[in-house]
Amino acid sequence: MTMKAHVISRTTTAILAMALTTATQAADWIKLASKPGSKVRMEGTSSIHDWYAESAIIRGTFEVEPEFLTDKTLQSVKSLTTRETNPKAEIAIPVRSLKSSSGQKMDEIMQEAMNMKEHRDIVFKVKEMALQGEPDAAGNARFETVGDLTVAGKTQPCKLVVALQRLDGERFKFSGETKLKMTDFGITPPSPNIPGMSRITTGDEVTVKFEWLVGTAAPAK
Amino acid sequence: MKPHETTELNRREFLRGTSATAMMSLLGGVPILAAESTPPATSYKGETPPVKVGVIGCGTWGREILKTLSTISFGPVVAVCDNYPAFLKRGAALAPNAERYGDYTKLLDNRDVEAVVVATPTHLHKDIVLAALAAGKHVYCEAPLATTVEDARAIAAAARKQLKVNFQPGLQVRSDLQIVKLLEFVRTGVLGTPLKGRSQFHRKMSWRVAAATPEREQAMNWRLHRATSIGLVGELGVHHLDLANWFLNGLPTAVMGVGAISFYKDGRDVFDNVQTLLRYPNGTHYSFEATLGNSFDAEMGVFFGTDCAIMMRERRAWMFKEVDAPLLGWEVYAVKESFYKESGIVLRAGATKQDAQKEARKGEDVVDPKSALQYALENFLINSGNLAAGVKDFAESYGEGSDEDLRAYLQDLAKKRANAADALDGYRATVTAIKANEALIKGEPITFAREWFEVS
Numbered sequence: 001m002t003m004k005a006h007v008i009s010r011t012t013t014a015i016l017a018m019a020l021t022t023a024t025q026a027a028d029w030i031k032l033a034s035k036p037g038s039k040v041r042m043e044g045t046s047s048i049h050d051w052y053a054e055s056a057i058i059r060g061t062f063e064v065e066p067e068f069l070t071d072k073t074l075q076s077v078k079s080l081t082t083r084e085t086n087p088k089a090e091i092a093i094p095v096r097s098l099k100s101s102s103g104q105k106m107d108e109i110m111q112e113a114m115n116m117k118e119h120r121d122i123v124f125k126v127k128e129m130a131l132q133g134e135p136d137a138a139g140n141a142r143f144e145t146v147g148d149l150t151v152a153g154k155t156q157p158c159k160l161v162v163a164l165q166r167l168d169g170e171r172f173k174f175s176g177e178t179k180l181k182m183t184d185f186g187i188t189p190p191s192p193n194i195p196g197m198s199r200i201t202t203g204d205e206v207t208v209k210f211e212w213l214v215g216t217a218a219p220a221k
Numbered sequence: 222m223k224p225h226e227t228t229e230l231n232r233r234e235f236l237r238g239t240s241a242t243a244m245m246s247l248l249g250g251v252p253i254l255a256a257e258s259t260p261p262a263t264s265y266k267g268e269t270p271p272v273k274v275g276v277i278g279c280g281t282w283g284r285e286i287l288k289t290l291s292t293i294s295f296g297p298v299v300a301v302c303d304n305y306p307a308f309l310k311r312g313a314a315l316a317p318n319a320e321r322y323g324d325y326t327k328l329l330d331n332r333d334v335e336a337v338v339v340a341t342p343t344h345l346h347k348d349i350v351l352a353a354l355a356a357g358k359h360v361y362c363e364a365p366l367a368t369t370v371e372d373a374r375a376i377a378a379a380a381r382k383q384l385k386v387n388f389q390p391g392l393q394v395r396s397d398l399q400i401v402k403l404l405e406f407v408r409t410g411v412l413g414t415p416l417k418g419r420s421q422f423h424r425k426m427s428w429r430v431a432a433a434t435p436e437r438e439q440a441m442n443w444r445l446h447r448a449t450s451i452g453l454v455g456e457l458g459v460h461h462l463d464l465a466n467w468f469l470n471g472l473p474t475a476v477m478g479v480g481a482i483s484f485y486k487d488g489r490d491v492f493d494n495v496q497t498l499l500r501y502p503n504g505t506h507y508s509f510e511a512t513l514g515n516s517f518d519a520e521m522g523v524f525f526g527t528d529c530a531i532m533m534r535e536r537r538a539w540m541f542k543e544v545d546a547p548l549l550g551w552e553v554y555a556v557k558e559s560f561y562k563e564s565g566i567v568l569r570a571g572a573t574k575q576d577a578q579k580e581a582r583k584g585e586d587v588v589d590p591k592s593a594l595q596y597a598l599e600n601f602l603i604n605s606g607n608l609a610a611g612v613k614d615f616a617e618s619y620g621e622g623s624d625e626d627l628r629a630y631l632q633d634l635a636k637k638r639a640n641a642a643d644a645l646d647g648y649r650a651t652v653t654a655i656k657a658n659e660a661l662i663k664g665e666p667i668t669f670a671r672e673w674f675e676v677s
Binding site: 033034035036037038056057058059060094096097099103104105106107108109111112113188189190191192193199201 | 260261262263265266267268269270603607610611614615617618619620626627629630633634637639
């Protein structure tokens with residue numbers, strides 16, 4: 001066997017193994033669905049004033065072992081305590097649902113800057129989630145989280161700390177915040193040229209804060 | 222070089238300046254800092270998603286609406302309707318790609334139509350609006366909403382019940398950026414203690430329309446008969462009375478007035494000459510007068526307070542200060558215009574000091590190039606599109622969910638609504654106008670009961 005064929009064979013085996021793992025996960029893991037009350041807020045700066053854009057729409061699911069619901073220590077939830085397995089979580093925020101502090105026209109400019117026609121959602125896909133320290137008595141915990149963030153069709157790795165809050169038996173809140181640069185996603189910060197005024201420039205850096213509610217009741221269709 | 226190409230601000234520059242300053246008010250501020258290094262300007266224009274419109278009623282006002290819609294890139298007219306073939310033909314000429322309907326129920330069956338504008342005679346609004354709302358169409362209903370309190374209440378109640386559709390009464394002044402900004406200025410307390418307001422509609426015109434047959438003549442002149450019309454104070458005054466409710470920040474407690482058929486004794490039973498007076502809380506009052514027999518001073522309004530009077534006419538506004546009023550500062554530099562022994566300080570939404578002074582040298586009348594109707598229709602389409610998108614995004618993310626969750630989400634979304642009157646504003650303005658007309662006919666004052674202003 002040549003070296004190349006050997007590599008391919010090993011890769012195939014790895015893929016098969018991953019596929020099998022995924023299959024077993026899907027069989028007994030639970031799927032938590034997005035719930036109303038979720039919110040996301042982006043905060044930025046400009047040469048005239050700070051701005052924000054917010055949305056109450058977060059679409060997505062969180063798949064994890066069923067023990068997640070009851071084990072507040074999370075010790076039996078391997079996907080959240082080890083790096084070998086990880087929860088399956090993907091969220092999407094429709095760009096059109098983001099409403100800015102500056103009104104409709106700025107919303108439209110934001111949509112154009114994010115190329116909404118081709119990429120309607122901002123997407124975050126969790127790749128790793130690992131418990132940081134110990135959960136408290138109420139089961140609230142923090143996780144070092146790594147994922148892929150896709151804005152305007154361009155994907156960048158994203159690392160952040162996500163906090164878990166157990167709201168009641170059936171609902172959970174994941175929250176966190178991270179800083180991004182528009183230019184990392186190929187977005188030119190809006191800088192309109194308005195006659196009779198000095199140029200308004202928007203700062204490249206944006207802080208994103210989110211609160212994602214998930215629950216056990218019937219998932220979104 | 223032609224004179225208008227000199228360094229003086231010409232009209233085109235002014236218009237550009239207006240959109241820039243309107244843009245600035247959208248951004249919510251004025252520049253205070255220059256950027257350290259200025260990047261090249263971006264070319265983002267932004268695009269409003271289109272909402273497909275059907276127009277029901279192609280009379281004079283319906284055609285004005287069609288003309289205005291033709292200037293709005295995101296309001297394609299896909300259907301027009303009128304039960305009078307000659308009007309339908311004229312309406313269709315303004316929207317060549319639209320389907321034509323003689324029956325509004327057929328237009329409402331057209332799934333392509335997302336929003337409708339109802340511009341039929343007032344007494345015919347109710348059935349059409351209720352059917353349109355039931356069909357899930359966004360509705361822009363001309364003001365007044367109806368000729369009876371019962372019909373107006375039925376419309377407003379149905380509109381408020383339908384969470385997923387946008388309803389806007391045709392009180393276009395509520396969307397007019399010039400007036401919206403003026404109100405913000407008034408809310409800073411510039412009037413001092415508010416005293417009173419007055420407004421008028423003066424025009425030499427019969428209000429009668431010629432028609433080919435007696436039946437058609439009767440139908441087209443619905444404005445001239447009490448059975449189908451709430452007269453001048455209703456059809457024209459409703460916008461003024463709404464402005465009074467809005468600016469005086471309250472609802473009238475009583476109304477009285479006089480009216481007569483003074484000039485057009487042609488078989489009509491609707492007055493052609495009216496004066497109406499409304500009492501508002503806190504010692505303020507408001508009068509509206511209208512005549513079809515004289516055109517002096519046309520259409521205008523004034524609000525009076527202990528510190529100044531603010532006059533509105535031809536979509537412009539001026540402030541006349543009392544000598545003992547506190548100095549605001551900026552008015553020292555502002556443009557002033559003379560009105561027989563008085564000097565009015567020009568008020569205009571978003572004008573910069575430089576623009577104002579250039580304008581003063583030019584001495585030309587400047588009016589916002591966008592009409593109040595255009596603002597109103599644009600905002601109706603924007604709000605309709607945003608509401609529909611919000612409803613869809615919510616369902617896709619959270620399933621159908623409960624009505625309370627959806628309602629909470631939509632209430633939050635409504636905080637970002639583009640300036641527009643809502644169902645309650647439309648209802649209250651209509652009730653004010655109906656009762657004002659009733660007081661004229663009875664020749665007796667009417668005391669408003671608070672519950673008349675409640676929809677449910």
